Amino acid sequence: DAGVIQSPRHEVTEMGQEVTLRCKPISGHNSLFWYRQTMMRGLELLIYFNNNVPIDDSGMPEDRFSAKMPNASFSTLKIQPSEPRDSAVYFCASSSRTGGYGYTFGSGTRLTVV
Amino acid sequence: SQQGEEDPQALSIQEGENATMNCSYKTSINNLQWYRQNSGRGLVHLILIRSNEREKHSGRLRVTLDTSKKSSSLLITASRAADTASYFCATEDSGGGADGLTFGKGTHLIIQP
Numbered sequence: 001d002a003g004v005i006q007s008p009r010h011e012v013t014e015m016g017q018e019v020t021l022r023c024k025p026i027s028g029h030n031s032l033f034w035y036r037q038t039m040m041r042g043l044e045l046l047i048y049f050n051n052n053v054p055i056d057d058s059g060m061p062e063d064r065f066s067a068k069m070p071n072a073s074f075s076t077l078k079i080q081p082s083e084p085r086d087s088a089v090y091f092c093a094s095s096s097r098t099g100g101y102g103y104t105f106g107s108g109t110r111l112t113v114v
Numbered sequence: 115s116q117q118g119e120e121d122p123q124a125l126s127i128q129e130g131e132n133a134t135m136n137c138s139y140k141t142s143i144n145n146l147q148w149y150r151q152n153s154g155r156g157l158v159h160l161i162l163i164r165s166n167e168r169e170k171h172s173g174r175l176r177v178t179l180d181t182s183k184k185s186s187s188l189l190i191t192a193s194r195a196a197d198t199a200s201y202f203c204a205t206e207d208s209g210g211g212a213d214g215l216t217f218g219k220g221t222h223l224i225i226q227p
Contacts, residue, residue, distance in 0.1 A: 004156075033214055033215075035217075042217060042218070042219040042220070043157075043202070043217040045214045045215070045216065048214045056214065091156055091157070093156075093157075100144060100145060100162075100164075100206070101162070102147055102159035102162050103147075103157075103159060103215060104159065105149075105156035105157040105158070106156050107155060107156045108155075108156050
């Protein structure tokens with residue numbers, strides 16, 4: 001298994017541009033999580049899905065952030081318009097059960113908004 | 115919001131020594147997990163301990179959990195240079211287990227060769 005696959009690995013964009021981050025979870029995992037990591041705030045849970053359905057998006061910082069999971073093998077996190085304070089590393093993780101099991105993380109997307 | 119708080123924030127020891135990291139949390143939990151993150155990489159799951167367990171071992175790792183004190187410790191025995199990384203505790207709150215993990219800010223461990 002190739003693990004959780006995220007793309008792109010690095011993204012540099014100008015303020016105001018739309019950014020789309022992509023994630024392919026491990027086949028058979030039914031829970032998917034998007035986290036953001038910064039030095040100041042550590043790892044923050046943005047949103048998670050169970051069986052492709054968004055369960056809790058209370059961690060999404062603003063309406064500029066949106067996430068979708070159209071099928072079991074693909075999810076996107078979109079920021080529109082992007083701002084410099086969105087600069088962070090964004091991680092996707094998946095898990096085989098709803099609770100009680102460890103997560104498998106992707107390698108992350110390092111986003112820089114200038 | 116942060117749930118787990120790791121202590122110390124940074125730890126530097128000699129290769130071969132044991133490394134102990136602590137984690138405190140605030141709410142009732144289903145389980146507590148430890149993860150490792152190497153620089154520039156994603157997090158790797160190390161071990162999970164459930165709320166009804168007190169101690170768990172995995173290779174050179176030993177985790178303890180004290181739910182009365184809301185604390186956990188991770189012990190790495192006979193440390194190696196490759197153990198240099200940041201270590202995070204994460205909690206799954208009780209109440210269904212479908213709320214996602216809440217992570218602490220981590221302990222940065224440096225193993226001096």
